[in-house]
Amino acid sequence: MGDTQRPAKKTAKSRPKPASANEPEFVQLLTPEGQRVQHPDYDITLTDDEYRGLYRDLVITRELDAQGTALQRQGQLGLWPSLLGQEAAQVGSGRALKPQDTVFPAYRELGVQWCRGIDLISSFALFRGTDLGGRDVAADRFNMYAIVIASQTLHAAGYAMGVAMDGAVGNDDGEAVVVYHGDGATSEGDFNEALIWAGVFNSPLVLFCQNNQYAISETNARQFRLPPYRRAEGFGVPGILVDGNDVLATYAVTQAALDRARRGEGPSLVEAYTYRMQPHTTSDDATRYRDEAELDFWRAKDPIVRYRKWLSAEGLADESYFAAVDTEAGEQVRALRARVMALTDPEVTEMFDNVYAEMPPGIAAQRAEAVEFQASLEEGSDVR
Amino acid sequence: MTTMSMIKALNEGLRRVLEDQPKSLVMGEDVGRLGGVFRVTDGLQKDFGSDRIIDTPLAESGIIGTAIGLALRGYRPICEIQFDGFVYPAFDQLVSQLAKIPNRSGGRVRLPVVVRIPYGGGIGAIEHHSESPEAYFAHTAGLKVVTCSNPNDAYWMIQQAAAGDDPVIFFEPKRRYHSKDDVDTESAGLDLYRARTLREGRTATLIAYGPTVDVAVNAAAAAAEEGTDLEVIDLRSLSPIDWEPLFASVRKTGRAVVVHEAPGNIGVGAEVAARLSEECFYSLESPVLRVTGYDVPYPASRLEDDYLPNLDRVLDAVDRSLEY
Ligand SMILES: Cc1ncc(C[n+]2csc(CCOP(=O)(O)OP(=O)(O)O)c2C)c(N)n1
Ligand SMILES: [Mg+2]
Numbered sequence: 200m201g202d203t204q205r206p207a208k209k210t211a212k213s214r215p216k217p218a219s220a221n222e223p224e225f226v227q228l229l230t231p232e233g234q235r236v237q238h239p240d241y242d243i244t245l246t247d248d249e250y251r252g253l254y255r256d257l258v259i260t261r262e263l264d265a266q267g268t269a270l271q272r273q274g275q276l277g278l279w280p281s282l283l284g285q286e287a288a289q290v291g292s293g294r295a296l297k298p299q300d301t302v303f304p305a306y307r308e309l310g311v312q313w314c315r316g317i318d319l320i321s322s323f324a325l326f327r328g329t330d331l332g333g334r335d336v337a338a339d340r341f342n343m344y345a346i347v348i349a350s351q352t353l354h355a356a357g358y359a360m361g362v363a364m365d366g367a368v369g370n371d372d373g374e375a376v377v378v379y380h381g382d383g384a385t386s387e388g389d390f391n392e393a394l395i396w397a398g399v400f401n402s403p404l405v406l407f408c409q410n411n412q413y414a415i416s417e418t419n420a421r422q423f424r425l426p427p428y429r430r431a432e433g434f435g436v437p438g439i440l441v442d443g444n445d446v447l448a449t450y451a452v453t454q455a456a457l458d459r460a461r462r463g464e465g466p467s468l469v470e471a472y473t474y475r476m477q478p479h480t481t482s483d484d485a486t487r488y489r490d491e492a493e494l495d496f497w498r499a500k501d502p503i504v505r506y507r508k509w510l511s512a513e514g515l516a517d518e519s520y521f522a523a524v525d526t527e528a529g530e531q532v533r534a535l536r537a538r539v540m541a542l543t544d545p546e547v548t549e550m551f552d553n554v555y556a557e558m559p560p561g562i563a564a565q566r567a568e569a570v571e572f573q574a575s576l577e578e579g580s581d582v583r
Numbered sequence: 584m585t586t587m588s589m590i591k592a593l594n595e596g597l598r599r600v601l602e603d604q605p606k607s608l609v610m611g612e613d614v615g616r617l618g619g620v621f622r623v624t625d626g627l628q629k630d631f632g633s634d635r636i637i638d639t640p641l642a643e644s645g646i647i648g649t650a651i652g653l654a655l656r657g658y659r660p661i662c663e664i665q666f667d668g669f670v671y672p673a674f675d676q677l678v679s680q681l682a683k684i685p686n687r688s689g690g691r692v693r694l695p696v697v698v699r700i701p702y703g704g705g706i707g708a709i710e711h712h713s714e715s716p717e718a719y720f721a722h723t724a725g726l727k728v729v730t731c732s733n734p735n736d737a738y739w740m741i742q743q744a745a746a747g748d749d750p751v752i753f754f755e756p757k758r759r760y761h762s763k764d765d766v767d768t769e770s771a772g773l774d775l776y777r778a779r780t781l782r783e784g785r786t787a788t789l790i791a792y793g794p795t796v797d798v799a800v801n802a803a804a805a806a807a808e809e810g811t812d813l814e815v816i817d818l819r820s821l822s823p824i825d826w827e828p829l830f831a832s833v834r835k836t837g838r839a840v841v842v843h844e845a846p847g848n849i850g851v852g853a854e855v856a857a858r859l860s861e862e863c864f865y866s867l868e869s870p871v872l873r874v875t876g877y878d879v880p881y882p883a884s885r886l887e888d889d890y891l892p893n894l895d896r897v898l899d900a901v902d903r904s905l906e907y
Pocket of ligand 1: 307346347348380381382383384385411413414415475479612641643665669672
């Protein structure tokens with residue numbers, strides 16, 4: 200795969216400019232109709248198995264995410280932030296990562312988590328409320344979800360500084376760091392400070408912006424006059440706009456940016472132009488701020504439909520393959536569902552035990568008090 | 584008298600402010616077209632226009648910082664922070680700027696900015712959506728901090744907060760948002776910075792505010808069935824605190840229990856206990872007790888019932904106070 204990569208370095212002239220808000224000029228390798236097109240700077244050549252694998256990832260991601268929505272509706276989760284429509288952005292970028300790379304997600308990155316091969320249960324536990332989503336982030340090289348918008352961009356910038364300080368960059372085996380964030384996140388000070396840091400310290404960081412057109416109800420017009428990939432330029436960080444509903448383009452562009460970072464050539468920002476097909480979360484009512492026509496416009500750009508068309512046309516996969524993927528997705532969903540339903544409420548001690556490396560005596564006393572109080576209620580010694 | 588939810592009462596209160604005060608503005612994330620994630624500002628943009636009901640970029644420091652600038656220009660912004668846990672990016676603008684600029688100006692500048700913050704737990708939310716950060720702001724000289732516990736107070740207090748010339752942090756107990764009660768739309772009844780005695784009693788005084796007022800009232804009702812008559816006071820204002828009703832009550836009952844959701848450590852309850860011991864020392868029959876959230880980060884929602892002060896913990900504290 201490595202020999203097909205092109206560096207992300209480009210002159211200002213060759214960088215695409217958006218023609219209009221709805222039809223930006225972005226890197227695209229596969230049209231919504233499933234036509235493979237060429238781009239002067241980006242290309243991709245994968246093995247047949249890898250091409251098929253991307254389809255499998257897209258479908259399984261979509262089905263697992265749909266299960267999140269279903270579980271919330273059934274009262275099994277408190278909340279679910281659906282990624283429907285953003286599968287290609289997540290799978291394309293997620294599969295471009297090498298094992299040594301480190302991910303800082305926001306809170307909608309189930310597809311990236313899937314591609315990293317990390318147990319998904321932590322994300323479901325977080326939204327079920329049985330824990331705070333904790334995992335072994337060092338082993339996973341995938342950090343915890345970040346609910347406070349843009350906070351993770353600075354953590355990623357610092358981590359990337361550390362990677363460079365450790366001398367873990369400089370060749371094709373170097374480490375790269377990727378941070379996922381939304382279009383809304385670009386308004387926070389933290390995000391802009393992360394760009395400054397990454398630029399000043401020339402860190403091996405890729406800022407991966409999923410521009411899904413919305414920050415809850417607010418459109419891009421409330422977050423910026425110039426799109427994030429162009430703003431990055433002002434910070435000395437190269438920016439590139441990619442069709443986020445095109446898994447091949449997202450893969451190619453992210454891989455180039457990651458390779459640039461791992462070789463020690465510095466940070467870049469990838470803006471994946473996509474769309475959030477569901478409300479912000481299961482708590483949101485998107486009918487208050489957008490209409491069906493807009494959804495139809497984006498339905499026609501569905502990332503899976505176009506990729507399936509192309510695979511069929513190329514003879515890379517047939518109906519029996521697609522059916523097998525559907526079957527596997529169903530199995531994945533059933534297995535996950537059973538595990539989510541089996542997540543039980545934590546012990547009261549859980550809230551005390553992990554706050555400090557060295558538990559202060561006062562906390563230990565409160566812990567004992569909470570345990571004792573709970574026991575007294577369970578004994579029913581008190582009619583209250 | 585009309586019956587309203589707290590959300591509706593706040594919405595109606597804001598409407599009156601916007602009608603009466605042409606310089607007032609509402610600004611925050613999703614407050615316009617969506618009407619706010621809790622719908623507190625529902626319909627306001629339609630009626631008052633997008634120049635006065637402003638959907639801001641997603642940046643809390645920006646919201647408060649620009650509100651200060653607008654206030655310097657003669658406007659009267661009412662800001663919304665979407666959830667308690669998202670106020671911290673604005674900390675500098677609140678604590679070092681909004682709180683201090685009027686004083687630095689030698690009193691020449693006034694910053695009539697209201698910052699509404701839905702706060703507290705009990706709604707089964709994920710992290711950062713259930714916090715009680717009032718102590719940070721009550722600790723900061725230059726800010727006033729209030730919180731409503733019922734629709735009538737919500738309706739009037741938001742108007743009173745917007746009418747004054749000092750910055751006010753206005754905490755709204757989100758788990759009480761849908762509670763309905765009578766609202767007297769004719770007369771305010773009580774000043775913004777006054778505490779209210781909700782129930783008279785002789786045995787002990789329960790002191791609560793915001794979301795725990797309901798807990799205290801229910802505890803008092805349960806205690807009454809067991810023959811213990813508790814006095815219940817709703818602080819309403821956390822900075823300044825209206826001390827006289829507290830002193831008078833504790834001089835009568837000799838016992839006090841403070842109830843809040845925020846962690847107890849260095850919290851509002853600690854201040855109340857300290858002042859009561861300073862001012863009512865000879866009247867106290869037992870130490871002032873606190874029933875609060877534990878001194879840990881707000882836990883996963885499946886544990887929040889164990890974390891939050893509830894009827895059992897309040898009555899247990901009353902028992903301990905009486906047994907002392
Ligand atoms: C600091 C902060 N402010 C506000 C919020 C509430 N909030 C949660 S998601 C969101 C919109 C985020 O939009 P974007 O960055 O585009 O990400 P998307 O949800 O579209 O993936 C807001 C305002 C938050 N989580 N953190
Ligand atoms: Mg977005």
